[in-house]
Amino acid sequence: MLVSPENxxxxxxxxxxxxxxxxxxxxxxxxVHRMIMEVVDEMGIQAxxxxxxxxxxxxxxxxxxxxxxxxxxxxxxxxxxxxxKRCWPDKYVFxxxxxxxxxAIGTAETIHACNRGENIAIFFxxxxxxxxxxxxxxxxxxxGMRSSTTPYGRDVALMGNxxxxxxxxxxxxxxxxxxxxxxxxxxxxxxFKRAARMAFENQKLNKGVSFIEIVSNCxxxxxxxxxxxxxxxxxxxxxxxxxxxxxVNGEMVSKPTKAE
Amino acid sequence: MGEKKLMKGNEAFAEAAIRSGCDAYFGYxxxxxxxxxxxxxxxxxxxxxxxxxxxxxxxxAAINMVYGAAGxxxxxxxxxxxxxxxxxxxxxxxxxxxELPCLILNVVRGGPGLxxxxxxxxxxxxxxxxxxxxxxxxxxxAPASVQEMSDFVKLGFDLxxxxxxxxLMLSDGIIGQMMEQVELFEQMPRATEFDQTWATTxxxxxxxxNIITSVNLDPAVQERHNHKLQAKxxxxxxxxxxxxxxxxxxADYLLxxxxxxxxxxxxxxxxARAKGIKAGLLRPxxxxxxxxxxxxxxxxKVKGMMAVELSAGQMVEDVRLAVDGRVQVAFYGRMxxxxxxxxxxxxxxIKHFSIG
Numbered sequence: 001m002l003v004s005p006e007n008x009x010x011x012x013x014x015x016x017x018x019x020x021x022x023x024x025x026x027x028x029x030x031x032v033h034r035m036i037m038e039v040v041d042e043m044g045i046q047a048x049x050x051x052x053x054x055x056x057x058x059x060x061x062x063x064x065x066x067x068x069x070x071x072x073x074x075x076x077x078x079x080x081x082x083x084x085k086r087c088w089p090d091k092y093v094f095x096x097x098x099x100x101x102x103x104a105i106g107t108a109e110t111i112h113a114c115n116r117g118e119n120i121a122i123f124f125x126x127x128x129x130x131x132x133x134x135x136x137x138x139x140x141x142x143x144g145m146r147s148s149t150t151p152y153g154r155d156v157a158l159m160g161n162x163x164x165x166x167x168x169x170x171x172x173x174x175x176x177x178x179x180x181x182x183x184x185x186x187x188x189x190x191x192f193k194r195a196a197r198m199a200f201e202n203q204k205l206n207k208g209v210s211f212i213e214i215v216s217n218c219x220x221x222x223x224x225x226x227x228x229x230x231x232x233x234x235x236x237x238x239x240x241x242x243x244x245x246x247x248v249n250g251e252m253v254s255k256p257t258k259a260e
Numbered sequence: 261m262g263e264k265k266l267m268k269g270n271e272a273f274a275e276a277a278i279r280s281g282c283d284a285y286f287g288y289x290x291x292x293x294x295x296x297x298x299x300x301x302x303x304x305x306x307x308x309x310x311x312x313x314x315x316x317x318x319x320x321a322a323i324n325m326v327y328g329a330a331g332x333x334x335x336x337x338x339x340x341x342x343x344x345x346x347x348x349x350x351x352x353x354x355x356x357x358x359e360l361p362c363l364i365l366n367v368v369r370g371g372p373g374l375x376x377x378x379x380x381x382x383x384x385x386x387x388x389x390x391x392x393x394x395x396x397x398x399x400x401x402a403p404a405s406v407q408e409m410s411d412f413v414k415l416g417f418d419l420x421x422x423x424x425x426x427x428l429m430l431s432d433g434i435i436g437q438m439m440e441q442v443e444l445f446e447q448m449p450r451a452t453e454f455d456q457t458w459a460t461t462x463x464x465x466x467x468x469x470n471i472i473t474s475v476n477l478d479p480a481v482q483e484r485h486n487h488k489l490q491a492k493x494x495x496x497x498x499x500x501x502x503x504x505x506x507x508x509x510x511a512d513y514l515l516x517x518x519x520x521x522x523x524x525x526x527x528x529x530x531x532a533r534a535k536g537i538k539a540g541l542l543r544p545x546x547x548x549x550x551x552x553x554x555x556x557x558x559x560x561k562v563k564g565m566m567a568v569e570l571s572a573g574q575m576v577e578d579v580r581l582a583v584d585g586r587v588q589v590a591f592y593g594r595m596x597x598x599x600x601x602x603x604x605x606x607x608x609x610i611k612h613f614s615i616g
């Protein structure tokens with residue numbers, strides 16, 4: 001053993017498999033995966049947790065998370081979660097979805113699962129782009145932002161406005177906890193992990209959906225270095241998608257608490 | 261003897277769902293099968309057996325709720341009618357690809373498009389040839405009575421779990437809406453605790469994690485998966501063919517019809533025989549697998565065959581494939597929600613084969 005147990009200060013959670021991540025260097029997905037799995041590990045609920053992978057960059061999330069998982073058709077993860085949770089009310093059920101999956105093709109499933117108050121957690125990674133298919137415009141692409149289908153920038157007069165679906169679901173009576181985070185600095189990672197923990201703890205209360213958006217970069221799709229992508233995200237994404245709690249314990253937070 | 265009741269086909273299906281020990285039903289209203297969810301709601305199945313009932317926001321959501329629940333090893337079902345079944349096709353393809361059992365009822369109405377709410381059999385191609393994307397089949401059971409709307413629920417679940425594949429009940433607006441006496445089977449226990457070794461119920465230390473997925477990025481792996489699925493369909497063709505014969509052994513002319521058309525053609529056979537025409541009826545009960553071998557055998561004995569369907573002629577193609585040119589195969593059918601009378605069928609038979 002290279003490190004003796006008394007000197008071990010950090011180890012990868014056994015709830016992440018040893019499979020190399022398929023994500024681009026600099027992408028936030030790996031960190032989000034690991035934080036969710038650390039929460040499941042720390043709560044000791046591996047045997048009672050069922051996750052749902054989407055269509056998108058994280059389609060193979062089940063290769064990396066060492067738990068029972070289902071892979072959903074594009075956008076339908078909240079419907080799968082509903083079917084599972086209704087049959088297994090004592091299990092912990094979460095979906096892991098991207099912006100195209102959750103806020104475009106799956107809008108109906110997202111809104112209605114949130115409005116019914118399904119007792120599940122939804123993790124929503126928003127990088128403002130369709131990463132897996134090669135960087136096309138997403139429902140969350142910012143005004144003026146370039147993508148492979150908006151090569152001259154998103155013209156909202158022609159292509160419509162970006163959708164703040166997290167603010168939208170916060171208004172629904174079925175959401176209990178709605179919060180927006182990022183994982184691009186150690187402080188933000190810790191804040192996200194606390195939120196993820198709350199999303200799982202809330203399922204014991206049977207009070208409705210815990211919905212956590214993670215604003216993330218897509219340095220490949222944005223055609224930037226990872227460091228530049230994070231800087232661009234801070235300068236452009238965060239003003240439009242401000243970090244912080246939106247709804248806590250079923251009550252709207254009047255002013256978003258800033259998570260710097 | 262089980263309990264006897266006068267029921268609509270849709271109601272008998274719903275009652276059988278509860279009695280079969282079904283764990284959950286997810287659906288969306290559409291005519292002519294709305295009685296299924298209405299009956300279930302009135303019965304409060306959560307009080308009777310603990311069965312989950314949920315009205316989804318769309319057929320798309322409903323079939324994906326089925327996918328999620330089926331992936332945990334539960335006995336789950338949905339029902340709809342033609343346009344709604346079209347919406348479910350993506351989900352059905354995923355269910356097949358992920359090898360999940362479930363029961364799906366289609367109470368067929370006239371199409372294409374929004375069409376009519378009257379009975380039709382025009383979804384045969386969609387039901388038996390795949391329906392959604394990719395190479396796949398489902399066992400398709402075609403009930404011809406209210407009794408079978410009940411009995412096939414039990415059979416359908418058994419077959420779905422035997423093959424880990426969705427089973428489709430292909431009914432129609434007549435069978436769904438008409439009332440007949442039905443003998444209901446006894447309440448079966450809900451198999452809520454039975455352990456499906458493949459199901460996603462939470463990874464325990466004694467096993468590897470279970471994954472429900474239909475994606476294989478490696479084409480060689482995907483081809484192997486396809487071969488595995490095809491082997492299941494071949495086994496279905498060897499073991500699950502079901503049909504019913506009426507007066508076939510001495511018949512000169514054979515009618516071939518399923519579902520409500522088969523009921524009508526039973527009368528047509530009697531009318532024809534009263535006219536001195538030796539007619540018979542072969543009624544496929546499974547549309548996939550199709551009773552190809554039996555039809556091929558009869559092709560050597562009869563002077564002609566006529567497929568009778570509420571469509572422009574869909575099953576007739578499978579009859580012609582089975583017959584392979586040995587005997588002339590005619591077709592008669594009505595469309596768009598119109599229904600042929602027994603007399604019309606006899607007239608069509610006489611005309612096609614210039615009898616008498």
